[in-house]
Amino acid sequence: MNALKGFSAPVAAGVVLFGVWQGVLSLFNPEGFVLPAPSEIVGALIDNWDEVYHGARITGFVVVSGLVAGIILGIIAALLVTRFRTANETITPLAVAINAIPIIALAPIFNNWFGLTSPRSNQAIVVALVFFPIFINTTRGLTQVDRSQIELMESYAASRSRITREVRIPNAMPFFFTALKLATSLAVIAAIVAEYFGGRQDALGPMITQSAGLTRYDEAWAAVLAGTAIGAVLYFAVLVIERLAMPWHSLIRARIDEP
Amino acid sequence: MNVIDIQGATKVFNPGRSNQVEALAEIDLAVEHGEFITLIGPSGCGKSTLLRLIASLISPSTGSVQVNDKPAEQARLDRDYGMAFQTAGLFDWRTVTKNIELPLELMGWSKGDRRRRASEMLELVKLSEFAKHHPNELSGGMQQRVAIARALAFSPSLLLMDEPFGALDEMTREHMQDELLRIWKETGTTVVFVTHSIPEAVYLSTRVLVMSPRPGTIASNISVSLGDRSAATRDDPAFFKKVTEVRIALREVEE
Numbered sequence: 237m238n239a240l241k242g243f244s245a246p247v248a249a250g251v252v253l254f255g256v257w258q259g260v261l262s263l264f265n266p267e268g269f270v271l272p273a274p275s276e277i278v279g280a281l282i283d284n285w286d287e288v289y290h291g292a293r294i295t296g297f298v299v300v301s302g303l304v305a306g307i308i309l310g311i312i313a314a315l316l317v318t319r320f321r322t323a324n325e326t327i328t329p330l331a332v333a334i335n336a337i338p339i340i341a342l343a344p345i346f347n348n349w350f351g352l353t354s355p356r357s358n359q360a361i362v363v364a365l366v367f368f369p370i371f372i373n374t375t376r377g378l379t380q381v382d383r384s385q386i387e388l389m390e391s392y393a394a395s396r397s398r399i400t401r402e403v404r405i406p407n408a409m410p411f412f413f414t415a416l417k418l419a420t421s422l423a424v425i426a427a428i429v430a431e432y433f434g435g436r437q438d439a440l441g442p443m444i445t446q447s448a449g450l451t452r453y454d455e456a457w458a459a460v461l462a463g464t465a466i467g468a469v470l471y472f473a474v475l476v477i478e479r480l481a482m483p484w485h486s487l488i489r490a491r492i493d494e495p
Numbered sequence: 496m497n498v499i500d501i502q503g504a505t506k507v508f509n510p511g512r513s514n515q516v517e518a519l520a521e522i523d524l525a526v527e528h529g530e531f532i533t534l535i536g537p538s539g540c541g542k543s544t545l546l547r548l549i550a551s552l553i554s555p556s557t558g559s560v561q562v563n564d565k566p567a568e569q570a571r572l573d574r575d576y577g578m579a580f581q582t583a584g585l586f587d588w589r590t591v592t593k594n595i596e597l598p599l600e601l602m603g604w605s606k607g608d609r610r611r612r613a614s615e616m617l618e619l620v621k622l623s624e625f626a627k628h629h630p631n632e633l634s635g636g637m638q639q640r641v642a643i644a645r646a647l648a649f650s651p652s653l654l655l656m657d658e659p660f661g662a663l664d665e666m667t668r669e670h671m672q673d674e675l676l677r678i679w680k681e682t683g684t685t686v687v688f689v690t691h692s693i694p695e696a697v698y699l700s701t702r703v704l705v706m707s708p709r710p711g712t713i714a715s716n717i718s719v720s721l722g723d724r725s726a727a728t729r730d731d732p733a734f735f736k737k738v739t740e741v742r743i744a745l746r747e748v749e750e
């Protein structure tokens with residue numbers, strides 16, 4: 237129950253936002269042209285439920301699988317870079333160079349590599365986008381350790397791997413989760429935008445472009461809403477995992493948050 | 496038997512480079528079992544460096560450092576000493592008890608033995624009610640007491656402390672000094688203690704080593720024999736005399 241604390245405010249803000257949206261449109265734009273009212277979007281969502289739900293599952297799979305692979309690769313790279321000097325000298329500049337590429341712009345090229353209707357290209361885009369923040373932040377957390385904590389462990393003749401386990405990894409957790417929260421929203425954006433260019437045609441991305449092309453904006457928005465739901469569910473899941481994984485950290489925050 | 500035996504130890508950081516620092520020059524030091532040594536001297540004179548040499552966290556550029564009649568490196572691997580730093584250096588992700596148990600875990604103590612020792616140590620530093628708390632729920636002084644409990648948990652024969660009370664207020668500090676002396680007497684350990692406070696050095700030690708900077712050397716060696724310490728010691732003329740003696744020695748090295 238504690239994990240749910242702090243979610244009531246954003247939910248209330250959402251309700252207010254949609255209320256105002258609905259109210260303003262019904263006053264000034266009763267035809268719902270271009271921007272449909274929330275009620276119309278919900279209506280379109282209900283009418284096309286099977287299709288949207290199916291698309292959300294396809295896109296959700298791209299997002300989650302890309303996220304998981306990006307996280308694993310990011311963590312492995314961070315551990316290697318922290319442990320081995322040569323790994324640091326090769327991986328870090330490479331990662332920085334890759335990050336300078338606007339990865340989303342590679343979507344059409346990736347489609348070419350993996351096949352136009354294969355979801356692999358979209359997964360690859362998500363992996364590439366997720367990898368970087370996870371890698372950079374986790375590396376920072378693994379290396380920015382209080383020097384006296386390392387010296388203390390050395391004074392106990394602790395092995396290098398023991399120091400990594402007892403000190404570096406717990407120290408990196410808040411850094412990792414900060415990056416993960418950023419990565420979840422990036423992953424949803426990346427997946428849908430990549431789907432505009434290719435991949436499975438029954439995913440959310442094509443649904444948005446096709447509906448918009450046919451001026452069925454309420455359906456396009458219903459698909460966007462589904463994408464938002466994927467992002468929200470993932471973000472919520474990360475928050476819950478974070479609080480379970482770092483009970484000591486929410487303690488710090490609780491203390492700071494106290495007025 | 497000497498607990499610490501340093502012969503001709505020097506330390507040069509970054510030798511041969513533009514940022515070369517000659518931190519310690521030709522240190523000779525012998526510390527006997529049961530002594531309470533404090534190192535005092537101007538900032539940057541090499542007190543922490545000397546402590547790290549004894550702890551074998553760094554190795555000397557020349558000369559030798561022996562602890563318990565073996566090379567310092569071996570003493571470290573044998574876990575012959577406990578350490579405490581200016582920052583408590585507690586692990587936020589462990590409870591107070593778990594922090595104290597950490598060295599015992601590394602030494603392979605059984606769970607039951609660890610629990611028992613941790614609660615003994617908590618009693619010693621009077622923090623039993625906080626056993627299950629996390630460090631960030633404790634005040635700075637309480638954290639420092641946990642760090643000291645952790646350093647003492649496995650009854651090391653040598654205790655190395657680098658300005659452990661630096662961050663404490665005066666009252667807590669005096670209280671901690673008395674606690675440390677009580678523990679020192681009860682356990683019969685040898686202590687090397689770094690401080691910036693002259694009264695603290697005199698109050699605690701059997702011997703004060705005044706260091707001079709650039710490069711660090713031991714400029715004077717002042718024995719202190721004030722008997723058992725108590726609140727009255729702090730008002731004792733003999734105490735003030737020693738404080739003055741250390742102050743004069745410090746003034747000389749600062750010039």
Ligand SMILES: Nc1ncnc2c1ncn2[C@@H]1O[C@H](COP(=O)(O)OP(=O)(O)OP(=O)(O)O)[C@@H](O)[C@H]1O
Pocket residue numbers: 508509516517518536537538539540541542543544545
């Ligand atoms: N790891 C290091 N690399 C390079 N130089 C160092 C290193 N550690 C210490 N030094 C240098 O060695 C000298 C002595 O430093 P040390 O930390 O031992 O001083 P200190 O007496 O403990 O000072 P303070 O009272 O401020 O803690 C300083 O000039 C410092 O810059």
Ligand SMILES: [Mg+2]
Pocket residue numbers: 542543544657
């Ligand atoms: Mg120092």
